[in-house]
Structure formats: C-alpha cells, structure tokens
Amino acid sequence: MSKIGNKITQLRKEKGWSQSELAKQIKASREAIGKYERDEAIPSVETAKNIADVFDVSLDYLVGDVLKPSFDKRMVKRLQDMELLSERDKDHLFALLDAFLRDAKTKKAYAP
Known part of the structure; x- marks a missing residue:
C-alpha cells in the first residue's frame, strides 16, 4: 500500500517541483507539504483535492490503494x-x- 505522502513526493518529483513550489500551487506552507510527504500529517479533503488537481490525478488515486493513476x-x-x-x-x-x-x-x- 502506498501512503499518500509517498504519492505526493513521487508526483512532485515527476513535475520537478520543490516542496515550496507545490506549496505555492496549492496555497499551503512548505512545512505542511513536508509533513504530508513524511506522513506526519494528513491533508484535509480540500487540500488533498487541490493536490490532486495540480497533478491532474484523481483524488481516489492520491488517497487510495491504486498503484498508478490509470484513470486520469x-x-x-x-x-x-x-x-x-x-x-x-x-x-x-x-x-x-x-x-x-x-x-x-x-x-x-x-x-x-
């Protein structure tokens, strides 16, 4: 099972973005992104949707057990x-x- 933090990290790196760049895209702090990626905090539904939107993946992919975003x-x-x-x-x-x-x-x- 891939945790949400791993997926956020992977998607962010695929875009070539820093944590600060992702934070700016979703109007969050870099510290919050770091906590999400380390699975120290779980984003709210609204924040998770914003993250899914900037990476053009479904929310289900981001928070679920789906191994790849087969349904973009x-x-x-x-x-x-x-x-x-x-x-x-x-x-x-x-x-x-x-x-x-x-x-x-x-x-x-x-x-x-």
Whole structure:
C-alpha cells in the first residue's frame, strides 16, 4: 500500500517541483507539504483535492490503494460524457473501442 505522502513526493518529483513550489500551487506552507510527504500529517479533503488537481490525478488515486493513476482526469471526463450518449451511440462507441483495443493487444503480442 502506498501512503499518500509517498504519492505526493513521487508526483512532485515527476513535475520537478520543490516542496515550496507545490506549496505555492496549492496555497499551503512548505512545512505542511513536508509533513504530508513524511506522513506526519494528513491533508484535509480540500487540500488533498487541490493536490490532486495540480497533478491532474484523481483524488481516489492520491488517497487510495491504486498503484498508478490509470484513470486520469481526462479519462474520467470522457467516461462522464459517455453517460450522456444514447444507448445506440454507446453501442457504436463500444464496438469501435473494442476493435481498437483488440488490435492494440494483437500488435503488442506479436511485437519483437
């Protein structure tokens, strides 16, 4: 299980940000970021959401047991938009998606 502090540290380093830069982005103190990263303190829900927003990951990824942010905000937005489609349009979209995924898996299986 990855603690929230580890995820914050990892995401911050991937962006090349210092603790001070992250603090500035979410309007918090550098000391607070340090405590979050060392798991000495847990951010409030609002602060955790702000952290997730600046890293473009879901809050679920940040605080959950998910190993990677497989559903980033763009994916979640698309899934939400798909709910607005008619059943017929969803069927067409799923058929297209299924064909694309099948082809991608086949290519990967036979790649050198």
